[in-house]
Amino acid sequence: MTIRLVLQRALLAGISVASIYFGVQNLRRAMAIGSLGSDPVTQWELRFQPVKKLLPFKRGVIGYITNSDVPGAHYDANNEQGEYTLTQYTMAPIILVRGDQPDWTLANLNSKAFQIWSQANRGQFRVIPLNDNLYLLHRLAP
Amino acid sequence: MTLLSILVFSPSLLTGILIVHLLWPAGGWKVFWVKLFLGLGLGLGQASLLDFVYMLLFSSENGFLFVQLALSAGLLTAALVRARKDFPLALPRIQPSRLQIILMAGVILPAVLSALTAVNVWAREPHGAWDAWMMYNRAARFIYRDQAGWLGSFSRQMDPIFHADYPLQLGMDVAWAWQAVGQETQRVPIVLSGLFMLGCAGLLGASLNLVQGPGQASIALILLLGSALIGNEGASQRADLPLAYFFLGTAVSICLYVRSKERGLLILAGFMAGLAAWTKNEGSLFVLISLPALFIAFFRQQPWRVLGWYVLGLAFPLIVVLGFKGLLAPPSDVLSSGLNRSIQQVLDLSRHLTILRSFGADVFTFGGWGIGILPILLVYALIFKLAPAPDLRPAHVAIGLALSLQALGYYGIYLITPYDLQWHIVFSLGRLVAQLWVPFLFLFFTVVTDVERALAVK
Numbered sequence: 108m109t110i111r112l113v114l115q116r117a118l119l120a121g122i123s124v125a126s127i128y129f130g131v132q133n134l135r136r137a138m139a140i141g142s143l144g145s146d147p148v149t150q151w152e153l154r155f156q157p158v159k160k161l162l163p164f165k166r167g168v169i170g171y172i173t174n175s176d177v178p179g180a181h182y183d184a185n186n187e188q189g190e191y192t193l194t195q196y197t198m199a200p201i202i203l204v205r206g207d208q209p210d211w212t213l214a215n216l217n218s219k220a221f222q223i224w225s226q227a228n229r230g231q232f233r234v235i236p237l238n239d240n241l242y243l244l245h246r247l248a249p
Numbered sequence: 250m251t252l253l254s255i256l257v258f259s260p261s262l263l264t265g266i267l268i269v270h271l272l273w274p275a276g277g278w279k280v281f282w283v284k285l286f287l288g289l290g291l292g293l294g295q296a297s298l299l300d301f302v303y304m305l306l307f308s309s310e311n312g313f314l315f316v317q318l319a320l321s322a323g324l325l326t327a328a329l330v331r332a333r334k335d336f337p338l339a340l341p342r343i344q345p346s347r348l349q350i351i352l353m354a355g356v357i358l359p360a361v362l363s364a365l366t367a368v369n370v371w372a373r374e375p376h377g378a379w380d381a382w383m384m385y386n387r388a389a390r391f392i393y394r395d396q397a398g399w400l401g402s403f404s405r406q407m408d409p410i411f412h413a414d415y416p417l418q419l420g421m422d423v424a425w426a427w428q429a430v431g432q433e434t435q436r437v438p439i440v441l442s443g444l445f446m447l448g449c450a451g452l453l454g455a456s457l458n459l460v461q462g463p464g465q466a467s468i469a470l471i472l473l474l475g476s477a478l479i480g481n482e483g484a485s486q487r488a489d490l491p492l493a494y495f496f497l498g499t500a501v502s503i504c505l506y507v508r509s510k511e512r513g514l515l516i517l518a519g520f521m522a523g524l525a526a527w528t529k530n531e532g533s534l535f536v537l538i539s540l541p542a543l544f545i546a547f548f549r550q551q552p553w554r555v556l557g558w559y560v561l562g563l564a565f566p567l568i569v570v571l572g573f574k575g576l577l578a579p580p581s582d583v584l585s586s587g588l589n590r591s592i593q594q595v596l597d598l599s600r601h602l603t604i605l606r607s608f609g610a611d612v613f614t615f616g617g618w619g620i621g622i623l624p625i626l627l628v629y630a631l632i633f634k635l636a637p638a639p640d641l642r643p644a645h646v647a648i649g650l651a652l653s654l655q656a657l658g659y660y661g662i663y664l665i666t667p668y669d670l671q672w673h674i675v676f677s678l679g680r681l682v683a684q685l686w687v688p689f690l691f692l693f694f695t696v697v698t699d700v701e702r703a704l705a706v707k
Contacts, residue, residue: 142373
């Protein structure tokens with residue numbers, strides 16, 4: 108048996124063992140993703156069910172504001188971006204645009220931020236409070 | 250619902266397999282497996298393209314499944330009429346050698362582990378990874394939830410981070426399958442991702458089995474299944490594995506054309522490249538670079554004729570892609586830097602160094618095996634030696650050139666990206682390398698000495 112043959116067999120055995128070992132690691136990595144039965148995207152969808160029912164149209168553009176749009180309110184930039192993308196996914200085929208310019212706006216504000224916002228925008232919107240820090244805002248005619 | 254989600258794609262899969270069979274009439278069991286796995290992706294691709302056209306014409310109708318059923322029935326009739334005289338498949342007498350049995354058995358455990366990994370990813374992230382729900386499943390929802398107004402999905406008002414300009418391969422397939430099963434179930438995109446995982450591994454194995462032998466196919470599969478590309482990335486419902494599949498489909502078709510000179514295979518290669526462009530923007534780059542790659546590779550063998558058949562296959566998907574990009578899609582953000590800023594970025598030496606360092610690090614650590622699978626392949630090539638078949642030379646040149654130019658194109662995109670370079674690299678480079686990994690494995694194992702021949706000589 109030549110050295111090359113020994114090396115070839117050893118390499119094939121090594122590749123096979125490595126493939127199984129890292130296959131197990133990949134499986135463990137997959138099992139570390141979240142947990143079964145509590146997918147955050149599905150939970151987020153449940154939170155927004157009432158909003159879809161209240162909007163008077165199925166497709167169109169609505170505004171979207173969060174704590175970061177309210178001067179003086181605290182926010183986490185990473186969370187804000189994640190929540191915005193999740194909300195767009197949930198609300199499809201409604202298009203979300205940042206800000207409160209459209210006739211209808213979805214506000215995802217904690218109670219402190221909502222307090223600041225409502226003082227600054229008194230009389231400009233009809234506010235429909237929903238569950239879990241969500242508000243649907245309908246701009247009143249000027 | 251899972252069974253229904255599988256069944257709903259079956260007419261499309263049959264259509265794809267029959268298209269491959271009609272364009273490449275060769276017979277035999279080894280060829281059958283290649284046709285099966287080439288047809289799988291081609292079927293999903295043609296369904297997505299045709300549904301896009303169908304939606305443009307009949308957006309209020311729900312009858313696309315019947316289009317696929319009629320198409321598959323028509324193609325089946327054509328195939329049966331042609332096969333009447335000589336039925337091509339006879340049961341094979343398989344007498345694998347001891348080495349072949351050992352190597353094929355070596356695939357089983359990595360395959361089982363990959364399948365278990367995928368099931369776990371699907372169970373824990375049924376909507377897919379971040380990009381999957383943000384782009385592809387979001388696009389499918391926009392199309393499915395308001396069919397009559399589906400063109401509003403490409404509104405300029407949509408925030409660019411959602412990439413409404415991205416091609417619709419996955420989105421259209423998911424949307425029409427939801428229409429067909431009558432509800433918006435996550436089982437559909439899960440099944441779709443599973444089909445591409447199966448297609449990718451199956452096509453790599455079947456094509457190497459045909460071109461080299463079962464031993465070589467087994468080693469390639471052991472390497473592929475041991476990386477995170479199939480089980481983890483494939484199950485994430487992103488478009489990178491489908492894109493890798495279409496790159497591989499193009500490479501395999503070109504290689505088989507060089508072996509058989511069946512021009513139908515060039516049409517298939519072009520169609521596969523076009524489907525890559527319908528899957529991700531990187532696919533459009535692949536279409537562009539594949540043309541000079543083919544011209545150079547076939548320079549001494551009537552390159553214009555080769556390109557002619559290739560472009561014939563490319564035409565339909567490319568017309569759809571160009572129509573979508575030109576008439577519907579909002580502008581792409583990657584090319585939004587403007588000429589002056591792009592030139593400044595290209596002249597910035599520090600950007601080149603950052604990209605080169607990252608490319609080096611990613612290429613040499615890719616696969617999650619600690620030292621990287623590429624260095625392992627280098628050692629493999631040294632020990633087993635390269636033995637490219639002279640008659641496959643144009644295929645090796647075409648595939649090698651295409652993959653190199655594609656990597657160069659990725660380099661160029663990083664140079665001019667409007668995003669923070671480091672963020673863009675961290676966010677995407679691993680997946681770009683993964684896209685090229687599967688066709689590279691195919692190329693590598695057609696160039697390196699066949700494992701059975703190497704071990705039998707001694």
